[in-house]
Amino acid sequence: MAGLREMKKRRTRDQLVAAALTLIRAQGFDKTTAAQIAEAAELSPRTFFLHFATKEDVLLANAAERTAVGVDAIAARPPGATVDETLLDAVRRMIDHNDSTDVADGLAALRAELIATVPAVRARVAEHALTAQDELADALRAGYGDDLDPIEAAARVGAVVGAVNAAMLAALRLGRSPADQRDAMLRAAEFAIGSEGATSQAR
Amino acid sequence: MAGLREMKKRRTRDQLVAAALTLIRAQGFDKTTAAQIAEAAELSPRTFFLHFATKEDVLLANAAERTAVGVDAIAARPPGATVDETLLDAVRRMIDHNDSTDVADGLAALRAELIATVPAVRARVAEHALTAQDELADALRAGYGDDLDPIEAAARVGAVVGAVNAAMLAALRLGRSPADQRDAMLRAAEFAIGSEGATSQAR
């Protein structure tokens, strides 16, 4: 599993991320070219796009893993859990994961700033949110099967993710601290899901 | 207001959109270059980017106007309306606007297909949704002022927009008819806002 090959690949990827963050922080996103990042990481320009599909993706280095955390949480739900409980738990775990990775090393702060200032980053992050939504909705349907209409599953997940992201961006724009941002995200999740809970009980 | 200059500008813009849709339908999005679109519209390549910031933006030709419809609906809310009523009304008007413009001329169908197949389109549309959310949230705060926490306003709008968009994409992927897609979007909006209503009443 953890072969030497994969270790090295992971290492070069980490080098690219580290070099990218340093350069972007120093020069800004637009002024930093993919070639520069590769050069700073002592790698070929071509190699950058071997690891990241777009220049913006370097800011989503841990995003796939984070989505997997949510999907796994849904798959490993306790037997009697309702959809609401499962979804809230999954979102909480994703927020925790974000805290222990991106927030911890400052990636989250940089990304947040760029979301507000660079349209391309904003677009790529928003797109990723959509993809994550799809995966979460699929996981929900896999777990609850016929009890859950596909469109309803998508709408529920969309509401939660939309609320959490919007709260995060709003808190950011208001200059709130990372802790307050996190709090805003958690409250938004509970708020969005709480409402679904009411609907769910009405069935 | 409706000067000759603006008329002509609007006209060239419409030509670009028409040419783009024809070409994209025939060749696909990736195979169609901005230069080709301009040429088909009998305009200079440079002119394309005078009207659209990105190639994807041609698919969002009426998006700014649609957002304005929502913002205006919020601004023109009846005196006693609750936040929920106002928001639901705004979203309904936006869905109606989409029906009478993009759905009517087939733009919506093409866009929906491209969202599912072209990452760049997906990204740009998602980004636009974020921007629209910001404007709607600002309008809400302008109308309700101190009664509405900025983060809560953003979260509410994010939940509704997220739910509606997710429902639309899910309905699309399931091959539902435009009418069914519209129905799914309306139900998602009511669902997402209905939950907020519960929260609102609990205050």
Add this chain to the structure above:
DNA sequence: CACAATGATGCAGTCAATGCACTAATACAT
């Protein structure tokens, strides 16, 4: 009728992103 504002255009240039061919290191099977 000047004069300011602005839409369309041409030109040159930057840079993201991709396809292809190639090397070298690693994994794997006999």
Add this chain to the structure above:
DNA sequence: ATGTATTAGTGCATTGACTGCATCATTGTG
């Protein structure tokens, strides 16, 4: 151990999105 298949990294060439700048022509204005 040795041959063989993968695959990460690289170089090269190319396409095409997008921008800055300078210019021309048309329209709005006093």
